[in-house]
Amino acid sequence: MATDGKENNKDIIRQKLLEHQGEAKIVRKIVMIISLVIILLIALIGGAGYLYIHSSLKPVDPKSKVVKKVDIPIGFSVAGIGEKLEAEGIIKNAKVFKYYVKLKNEGGFMAGEYELSPSMDIPEILNRLKTGKVLQKAAFKIIIPEGQQLQEIAHIMAKATKKTDDEIFKGLNDKALINKLMVKYPDLLTSEIMNSKVKYPLEGYLFPATYSFYKPNPTVEEMVTAMLDKTQTVLADYxxxxxxxxxxxxxxxxxxxxxxxxxxxxxxxxxxxxxxxxxxxxxxxxxxxxxxxxxxxxxxxxxxxxxxxxxxxxxxxxxxxxxxxxxxxxxxxxxxxxxxxxxxxxxxxxxxxxxxxxxxxxxxxxxxxxxxxxxxxx
Structure with missing residues (x-):
């Protein structure tokens, strides 16, 4: 009888161990499922957030031909400018505009009455607000076709600004300027452009497009910045x-x-x-x-x-x-x-x-x- 009692106790203990093991498995499964759900939710929220922000940086309507007069008062904050632009239908989201400006460390916006369009992307709008392109026609335009090499682009820029080809080309290859631009565009202009085998660092980075300039004699840096802004905007889609x-x-x-x-x-x-x-x-x-x-x-x-x-x-x-x-x-x-x-x-x-x-x-x-x-x- 004593032996039978011991056997029964062993069976009870074994049964309880099996029950505990089963419960532990269930708990582990539940924890794993919850963890996967949390990871999935984080990924979905992150992906959705990225897509939302990316979309908000794009033009409201790329094909729009509407031009609106927007007044930016003196002393207006970045948040205020963003809210004004959103209310006028020039940008999609004032908060995204505000954080983009802070992220890019942009500033120096000038007060005045601007002509802006829903077809403009945020970099172009910021460029206008910084340079004070207030209700005025472009001083000149530069048209850069596809398949142009840096020397050809330098010639087009020189012709439009009445500078020499050599002056522009030297500016485009100035190491100090390139280093400055690399800091401003870290995701676009990486260390790969400074490889000793690369002929010209900015070759291929000046996007083919029509560029309007509102100063009669902009610097090489100002012209290149407009082109790199365009390149960065285009490549963001890819x-x-x-x-x-x-x-x-x-x-x-x-x-x-x-x-x-x-x-x-x-x-x-x-x-x-x-x-x-x-x-x-x-x-x-x-x-x-x-x-x-x-x-x-x-x-x-x-x-x-x-x-x-x-x-x-x-x-x-x-x-x-x-x-x-x-x-x-x-x-x-x-x-x-x-x-x-x-x-x-x-x-x-x-x-x-x-x-x-x-x-x-x-x-x-x-x-x-x-x-x-x-x-x-x-």
Whole structure:
């Protein structure tokens, strides 16, 4: 009987242990589920917050042609300016405006009556408020087309401001200015632009667009700041895609510049992009002629075999991978192509005389297509 009692006690203890273990498992599951729910909620709230703020920085209506007169009184606070702009329908959210101004350490806004539009983004509005562009026409405009190199942009800027090409170009490459701009645009102008192999640090970073200036003789810094503001605004739309593709801003602009330089009016840029990415994956040199011409500092209709021997890190016939940096500025279409290449097996492409692009998978096919054009010229 004593033995039976001990056995019963053991069974009871074992049963209680099993019950405790079961309860512990349930508790652990509950804790794990609660933890996952909390993490998910934090992620959702963070993501929603990011999207909300990102959206609030964009123009209220990019296509709007409405222009409103907005009076900014003397001594108006940043919060007051934001509330005024929101009430007039110029910005989406006064609080986001206020925190953006603080984050960017902006200030020095000038009182007066301004002409503002819902089509303006916040950097453009801030630029107006800082420079006092009050109900006045632009002193001049600078039009920067796609595919322009820094020297060409310097020429356009010089022509508009009656400065010399050399004066502008030296300003664009001034180390003190570039270091200052890197502090102002830390996410845009990273240490990659200061790589010793990079020819010109700001190459590819001055976005193609029309820029209005309200001072007859702005400094190089003032002009470049307007262009970098635009570049930063445009690239903000692609920041998540860039991260998903594991492309830095510098790599993205470099790839986009290659696509921009190789594309024609009839070109399918996403297919060109696929060729470049397919070659990178296989460790093949990109072998794109515009990089050779950029290395030589020349503009030629036709690249000769002797050009391919130029000793430069930009020569993609001699070096694998991307060149050290962009070789021109790229528009949105090329940036989007760099982020979203088509899914193809193409490794080669050839520009036909009519502007179309012929894509092939093998060197043999590529040479056959090339031979057709050579025979047609005879």
């Amino acid at each position: 920041s998540q895609e860039s991260k998903d593709k594991h492309l830095s801003v510098h790599q993205l602009l470099t790839m986009a510049s290659l696509i921009e330089e190789e594309a024609t009016a009839k070109a399918d840029r996403k297919k060109i992009s696929s060729v470049f990415f397919n070659r990178l994956k296989k460790g093949m040199p990109l072998q794109t002629d515009p990089t050779v011409l950029y290395a030589e500092g020349k503009h030629k209709e036709r690249v000769l075999y002797q050009d391919l021997e130029v000793n430069s890190p930009y020569n993609t016939y001699k070096n694998t991978g991307l060149p050290p940096g962009p070789i021109s500025n790229a528009g949105k279409v090329s940036i989007e192509a760099a982020l979203n290449p088509d899914n193809t097996d193409y490794l080669y492409f050839l520009a036909a005389p009519d502007g179309s692009i012929i894509f092939t998978k093998t060197l043999e096919e590529h040479n056959q297509e090339k031979a057709k054009f050579i025979s047609n010229k005879k």
